[in-house]
Amino acid sequence: MFEIACGKCGAAVYSGVDLKSARDVLKLVGNRCKKCGALLSDQEFVVDVKPMQT
Numbered sequence: 001m002f003e004i005a006c007g008k009c010g011a012a013v014y015s016g017v018d019l020k021s022a023r024d025v026l027k028l029v030g031n032r033c034k035k036c037g038a039l040l041s042d043q044e045f046v047v048d049v050k051p052m053q054t
Contacts, residue, residue, distance in 0.1 A: 001052065007045070011035035 004014040014025040023042040
């Protein structure tokens, strides 16, 4: 599972099994979080890898 989340509110901007670039995902949502409206940048993000739960 791959997820891009808002750094302000933590809401998932994208969640899925396809690995997509942050730039492509943010372009689809107008560079804004759908939940809180925060402006999102593809230059400022953190990669956090967690093991999958089975």
